[in-house]
Amino acid sequence: MKAAIVGGGVIGGGWAARFLLHGWDVVVSDPNPRVETQVAEILLNAEKCLPALADVPMPARGTLSFEPSLAVAVADVDWIQESVPEDLSIKHSVIAEIQANAPAQAILGSSTSGFKPSQLQDGAPRPGQILVAHPFNPVYLLPLAEVVAGPDCIDEVRDRACDSLRSIGMEPLIVRHEIDAHIADRFLEAVWREALWLIKDDIATTEEIDNAIRYGFGLRWGQMGLFETYRLAGGEEGMAHFIRQFGPCLAWPWTKLMDVPELDEELVQKIASQSEAQSGAYSIRELEAIRDRNLVGILRSLKERDWGAGRVLNQNDKRLAERVSVAAQDDGAAVPIRLLESTVLPAWIDYNGHMTEFRYAQVFSDSCEALLRRVGLHDDYVAAGHSYYTAETHNQFYDEVAANKPYYTSVQILLADAKRLHVFYRMHAADDDRLLATLEAMYLHVSIQSGKVVAAEAAATTRLMALADEHVALAKPETAGRFVGQR
């Protein structure tokens, strides 16, 4: 799949990074001479962060190219994302040139934050190909894409667009009725107006306003939105009760939103200097890095809780896992069996820059699953009521390994009978074959319902026992049977 990114600023660059890291080829078209530098900087940010959100290997990265000619850039792509300035006449002329040169079945998404799709579709040769796909900065981390088809976009195009957005880890929010500024930006606009008044009237500084948000309701909104939060405030008396209470407040003179503050140079300078006092100690690059690390932390914590944007990430992992296949490999000679071949994920790294201890346990746990699949004990075996439970393990740690380094694991079977499976795993760095860690493990064959150890049926363990017979020929691992602290 290939995407053309038209306009390579903060938003276009973010789209480019998200597509690339999900395996799409990307061509960026922007006459700005600095576009290659800009996109490179954004991509550098993105590759530090986006892979840290995945718990399965990401697909191989696509290729990135730059093509100043819009006509050439869009000639052979599946998706065109327009992120040019918010000026309708510019958008119209760019859309006209795109449609004169792009495949008819490609999707033409616009990043517009304000225009309705009907305004973009108006006068276009193929309006059915055009929709709004409005992302949020940083595009490579935030999953939301507001999808607005408007009156003229073809349903099949919209559905295909949603599938493509999911395939790059985004969550399409279909806005069913087009409206200026879609949904989210209407809220941002409302808050922005109110904030301008508070600054103009010297009620609060930019920093005080930011603290009022991020120490309070901003934390709530990162995981539940407005209504689920208020549902809780209503408690057992219910949402309707809560809203009725809220009613009279609406008429209170709490807001100056009826007026538009005049954004004169004095107010502009006031905001700029307060912002400088608040954030000026950091460069923009530093602030971006801080923001991205924060977002990765928040998103990962939501992912562990399988909630909100974290659930979107878990669903993306499932899709990624289906796309990346486990390498096939011959059995035969009595050698330890290769199980996993993968890379150390960025999120596995601790503050020392090395793989965190418990992630080794994760690698060996994944190795166990790979071993069981290999000998024919698939999920249906578990579904039918039997499984191997881990009774005990002994882990030895030999060497450090850094993010993104390739590794492989192997297993040697020490014993397999009807009730027991005793194995020895090794984890190696793939580039220099260093031994990183070993795990000796004893698994017991159990009935899931009773939780008791039971004998496996012979058919189930045929291949396992055959491998165990072969592995008798292998030297016993030097540290098998070792206890902690043994001299």
Add this chain to the structure above:
Amino acid sequence: MKAAIVGGGVIGGGWAARFLLHGWDVVVSDPNPRVETQVAEILLNAEKCLPALADVPMPARGTLSFEPSLAVAVADVDWIQESVPEDLSIKHSVIAEIQANAPAQAILGSSTSGFKPSQLQDGAPRPGQILVAHPFNPVYLLPLAEVVAGPDCIDEVRDRACDSLRSIGMEPLIVRHEIDAHIADRFLEAVWREALWLIKDDIATTEEIDNAIRYGFGLRWGQMGLFETYRLAGGEEGMAHFIRQFGPCLAWPWTKLMDVPELDEELVQKIASQSEAQSGAYSIRELEAIRDRNLVGILRSLKERDWGAGRVLNQNDKRLAERVSVAAQDDGAAVPIRLLESTVLPAWIDYNGHMTEFRYAQVFSDSCEALLRRVGLHDDYVAAGHSYYTAETHNQFYDEVAANKPYYTSVQILLADAKRLHVFYRMHAADDDRLLATLEAMYLHVSIQSGKVVAAEAAATTRLMALADEHVALAKPETAGRFVGQR
């Protein structure tokens, strides 16, 4: 220190929990016959979550009592927090009764979200004692308290109030000029009005609006607010440039905020039924637990990054550490040391509904960090170039544990010398004390730069060795020294 909580609903109960868990005695005064149940439920939520944010021991919990007579309740307290309904005449009569009976030097904080302090101070016998201390739900987790002194509150009272709020882990945001609804609620009000229009006009449902928030800008606002976020959107061209660009949009017809939607019964029911479709699968208690777990995750991730609300938590840890003598807790009988008290996170669960094998390793790894912090080996020890690396571990798995179940871990020190630390951890289910798993571990003291084992300086390991000496008195764990497959 003792606080009187006047009004024991969601907000008053949240205050009670926050004061109690930070060591204050608390008396709750509320004529509602259900008040004891309500506060108990909130306290149950709070004690699952608030201690999970601390990395140092919390102070011993204060005592909780209930006193229907307001006059009696406030007679001997340092802080009175008023959280009665938002009705000025009710507030005035409650304030009058409080001031007739409370110590003159006590602080009288009001949780009002809408009234200005001057409105509360008006006609009061001692206006200088009254200020607004406006918290955010859940009060026991969100650090923000808007402090508005208004024209009549004494500066010394305001400053003392801020110190007290910090002592219970909150971040006072001083609102320098009183204004209806202070700061944060003005934004919430603006968003709420816009949301009502979107629902009334069938543009979006409550769930779509929540997703538009929590998959996008809500994640940003959990860590940076509005202005720091926009500073990044402006990039190197600067804040003033960015705002000037924004200017014309203010005049665009993007908002219906000029009108107040009529909140008639039809709209109330529409919101209530959409909210039911969105969140009705969970009870209020379940949603509260989910929210609290999410907030703990977000706050902990920000704490690791020492940013925003996470920095507030780190500062609170420092204050707690000064107040609570860790050494004092270690004194006394030789028993295994309690390390973690937390719950099994939903993402730790495998297809069998049980905690995944490698998450046990994670729990024990976290336990190791807690142990090192406890003996004074903090991040600065690592920053200075030394650390303990794991050499080998032996894990035994005894029992299953399901999602959201509380657990605790303990550690017994088997040996500590200049180079080695040999320990035995146990993980128990907290509700029935079942042993879930054990980990025997050998750590080696290393120089991070060379990666080599080196002797620790005596000062660094004094407390560790003292604990090891105490633990000699404990029985050796039955399975310590066991190897895999041992009969």
